[in-house]
Amino acid sequence: MSMTQQILTEHRINQAKDNDVEISHQLLEPGTFIQSEIDLCMVHEQLGGRISKEYAKLGLDYIKSPEKIVYILDHWVPSPDVRAARMHQEANEFAKKYCFNKQNILGENKGICHTVIPERGYIIPGMVAIGSDSHTTTYGAFNCFSTGVGATDVCNFFATGYLWFKVPKIHRINISGELPSGSFSKDFILSMLGDYKTDGAVYKAMEFGGEGLLNLSISSRITIANMCVEMGAKNAIFEYDKVLENWLNCNKYLQNRDTGDIRAVLPKKDANYELEKDYNLGYVQPMIACPHSPDNIKPAAELSEIEIDQGFIGSCTNGSLDDLRIAAKILKGKQVHSNTRCIVIPASSDIYLNAVYEGLIEIFLESGCTVGPPTCGPCIGGHMGVLGDDEIAISTSNRNFQGRMGAKTSKIYLASPASVAASVIEGRITDPSHYFD
Amino acid sequence: MSNDDYIIKPKHAWIFGDHVNTDLIVPSEYLTENDPDIIVKHAFEGINPDFSKKVDNGDIIVAGRNFGCGSSREEAVFVIKELGISAVIAESFARIYFRNLINQGIPAITLKNATQIFGNMTKITINISDGIINCIDLNTRKRTTLKFKPLPEFIMKIIEAGGALNLIKTKVKEKI
Ligand code: SF4
Numbered sequence A: 001m002s003m004t005q006q007i008l009t010e011h012r013i014n015q016a017k018d019n020d021v022e023i024s025h026q027l028l029e030p031g032t033f034i035q036s037e038i039d040l041c042m043v044h045e046q047l048g049g050r051i052s053k054e055y056a057k058l059g060l061d062y063i064k065s066p067e068k069i070v071y072i073l074d075h076w077v078p079s080p081d082v083r084a085a086r087m088h089q090e091a092n093e094f095a096k097k098y099c100f101n102k103q104n105i106l107g108e109n110k111g112i113c114h115t116v117i118p119e120r121g122y123i124i125p126g127m128v129a130i131g132s133d134s135h136t137t138t139y140g141a142f143n144c145f146s147t148g149v150g151a152t153d154v155c156n157f158f159a160t161g162y163l164w165f166k167v168p169k170i171h172r173i174n175i176s177g178e179l180p181s182g183s184f185s186k187d188f189i190l191s192m193l194g195d196y197k198t199d200g201a202v203y204k205a206m207e208f209g210g211e212g213l214l215n216l217s218i219s220s221r222i223t224i225a226n227m228c229v230e231m232g233a234k235n236a237i238f239e240y241d242k243v244l245e246n247w248l249n250c251n252k253y254l255q256n257r258d259t260g261d262i263r264a265v266l267p268k269k270d271a272n273y274e275l276e277k278d279y280n281l282g283y284v285q286p287m288i289a290c291p292h293s294p295d296n297i298k299p300a301a302e303l304s305e306i307e308i309d310q311g312f313i314g315s316c317t318n319g320s321l322d323d324l325r326i327a328a329k330i331l332k333g334k335q336v337h338s339n340t341r342c343i344v345i346p347a348s349s350d351i352y353l354n355a356v357y358e359g360l361i362e363i364f365l366e367s368g369c370t371v372g373p374p375t376c377g378p379c380i381g382g383h384m385g386v387l388g389d390d391e392i393a394i395s396t397s398n399r400n401f402q403g404r405m406g407a408k409t410s411k412i413y414l415a416s417p418a419s420v421a422a423s424v425i426e427g428r429i430t431d432p433s434h435y436f437d
Numbered sequence B: 001m002s003n004d005d006y007i008i009k010p011k012h013a014w015i016f017g018d019h020v021n022t023d024l025i026v027p028s029e030y031l032t033e034n035d036p037d038i039i040v041k042h043a044f045e046g047i048n049p050d051f052s053k054k055v056d057n058g059d060i061i062v063a064g065r066n067f068g069c070g071s072s073r074e075e076a077v078f079v080i081k082e083l084g085i086s087a088v089i090a091e092s093f094a095r096i097y098f099r100n101l102i103n104q105g106i107p108a109i110t111l112k113n114a115t116q117i118f119g120n121m122t123k124i125t126i127n128i129s130d131g132i133i134n135c136i137d138l139n140t141r142k143r144t145t146l147k148f149k150p151l152p153e154f155i156m157k158i159i160e161a162g163g164a165l166n167l168i169k170t171k172v173k174e175k176i
Helices: A002-011 A050-058 A082-097 A113-119 A135-140 A153-161 A185-196 A211-215 A217-231 A240-251 A323-330 A349-357 A360-366 A417-426 A432-436 B036-041 B075-082 B096-105 B114-118 B153-162 B162-174
Strands: A033-038 A039-044 A069-072 A106-107 A128-131 A145-148 A160-165 A168-176 A205-211 A233-238 A276-281 A288-290 A298-301 A308-312 A341-344 A393-396 A410-412 B013-015 B060-063 B085-089 B106-108 B121-127 B132-137 B143-147
Touching: A002 A033, A002 A145, A002 A205, A002 A233, A002 A298, A002 A393, A033 A432, A039 A113, A039 A153, A050 A082, A069 A113, A069 A168, A113 A128, A113 A135, A113 A217, A128 A135, A128 B085, A135 A145, A135 A217, A145 A160, A145 A233, A153 A308, A153 B096, A160 A185, A168 A211, A168 A410, A185 A288, A185 A298, A185 A308, A205 A217, A205 B096, A211 A240, A211 A288, A217 A233, A217 A240, A217 A323, A240 A393, A240 B143, A276 B096, A323 A349, A341 A417, A349 A360, A393 A417, A417 A432, B036 B075, B060 B114, B075 B096, B075 B121, B085 B114, B096 B106, B114 B121, B114 B162, B153 B162
Parallel strands: A039 A069, A039 A128, A069 A106, A128 A145, A168 A205, A168 A276, A205 A233, A308 A341, A308 A393, A393 A410, B013 B060, B060 B085, B085 B106
Antiparallel strands: A033 A160, A288 A298, A288 A410, B121 B132, B132 B143
């Protein structure tokens, strides 16, 4: 069995009486509908948006398993306007009314949901996690099943404690080799998007393994799992290995949390895949996703004609401490080009603090970058770097849909933190390879 | 629950292209908006600025590949429900959007070459339960019958109930 099938099998709720559900007592074949236990449900501002409004329709004065909910405000924090502030107030009131566990209310200055939830030890291998955000696929980097859902699905979980899933078909991605210096996991996932296109993995589980995995850090895996949803995937899951084991052992929050025994999930020999693909990291070059689609991929080296107004280093895709270190390495002692501005946003308050300790923030400020507090901010065109008419941005985020970061006529190029850092120095899109010679 | 067929007769089919994403259906800037009327007013404005004014109760949306890709914002389904869209037919759907449509009780039908076919069709009758579409070709005036794979029973139940919350409501009440 594949990893996804194993996890879903273990979480399937046997409800023979419930004729809404097809029950298979053997292997969960792709296409089977199951009701699944949910270990964790992440909710963000959407709680004050559609979720609270939909839940009100049920007229319930309770939530089935409030202890499984982790609640965070991240997209529009600190609130840029009255509307956002009201949304936060509504979300906060809901959390209070339904008694979310105190230690699971992260509030509004911890950072971006997909960064903070694993960082603070809420995610462990083998879990089934859902979140009110499409990039909830991110947690698969930690060897669990994790997927994004809409407001009604969150309400369904709130009311019943479980949720239905269709067991997906599985794609196995075998990774070999090591990334060349100057290339990063962002370049790899962008190359993969070039192959798969934005609908190549709709409803599929993407399972990553192979000996090359050991060459990918946890933050690199986060970038990959995060962007699998851009090819339509239901979930993305990385095999359990030494790198993850070390990470779990070193996580200070996990040490204080009673997680029980951590169970590593690995594919069984009999696993059946719809497709198996091999990728050698050694061939990955700095790549850029051009407007207006994450699969519109070109080598960075071919885009040096394109002048940029703004660089953005941050988001749940590439706002990690590793990402900031790479960007700082390039920006150290250099200046952001006079025609360009650069916004750096550490993805969590812990990352921010460590970046201060390591002197990275100093490097960014000295080179002329603006450093913002942890938030989604410009990634969703919310605040702190909204683009004007016809402006061009190069961003480490995950989506370059038309108008995503501001004006409808603006354009977004997606890239690795190294490519963004090199580009803001030059004022035009730049292949960062020579900074690593 | 009745055993009657679920049949819709849309006046008009609104055609959209491939990869229409949720940012185009409801731009992020309206996600913090509390007034539903304002959110609905701006639906699809990036592609068809007058959509919300022109669309009629019962109309359908016909789209190309990967309809609704992008974020999980259910506002992107909420708006089309509020505008009275009776079904969405697409060459393929993004996963979360498909779930959101079903959860809001809107039939989501997958049909090959949907945008080409519907560009020319009038007098459309869709039998959601059986997976049959009857219509008349505007050019040839010929009657055409198209078939699609009906939705699984489990999903039809959600649609017939008018959305997942209505089903949950009954279930939760039964347990008390
Ligand atoms: S950083 Fe961007 S993609 Fe990530 S959760 Fe925030 S808005 Fe979504």
